Amino acid sequence: MxxxxxxxxxxxxxxxxxxxxxxxxxxxxxxxxxxxxxxxxxxxxxxxxxxxxxxxxxxxxxxGDGEMFEDLPETILDELCIEYDLDDDDRDILNFYLGLPADARDAIKKQIKKIFVKE
CATH class of the missing domain: 1.10.260.40 (lambda repressor-like DNA-binding domains)
Structure with missing residues (x-):
């Protein structure tokens, strides 16, 4: 080929x-x-x-030697970590957040907005 x-x-x-x-x-x-x-x-x-x-x-x-692709990310989270140069702590935080129920994520978002958004 x-x-x-x-x-x-x-x-x-x-x-x-x-x-x-x-x-x-x-x-x-x-x-x-x-x-x-x-x-x-x-x-x-x-x-x-x-x-x-x-x-x-x-x-x-x-x-023509070897596999076609290098090691590809296995999940969307892996892709995000590569794209945004996130370390293991960042990945763990995101993974934890994504595993929370919607009401818990909403509470965290409110707290983050209080910290970063001046009202």
Whole structure:
């Protein structure tokens, strides 16, 4: 399988159109299409961008070795922790909060608003 074919396989696995896949990489759908078809080579810069933006395994994309994706977050909470650079304490607090009944969450929100919102 060529690098271009692997790019297409990755894009399809993510459920993205050529346009959506390229947007995050700063290129148009034509550029992605030409890479997938083998008309244009996959540059090192584009390889790095794909790996970074879509959590793709570099060795898979470059050589066809290993798993397609790096370790993906297992939950939405994991994704939030990665996106906002949250540590284990932050994660535990969020997890605890999310497990509370609605009335308890409302009470916490009221207290937080008292602290941060000047009335």
């Amino acid at each position: 060529t690098q271009g074919e692997r790019v297409k396989e990755i894009r399809k696995a993510l459920g993205l159109t050529l346009e959506k896949f390229g947007q995050k990489l700063g290129v148009g759908k034509t550029a992605i299409s030409k890479i997938e078809k083998g008309e244009n080579s996959l540059t090192e810069q584009m390889t790095i961008s794909i790996c970074r933006e879509y959590k793709v395994n570099y060795d898979y994309l470059t050589y």
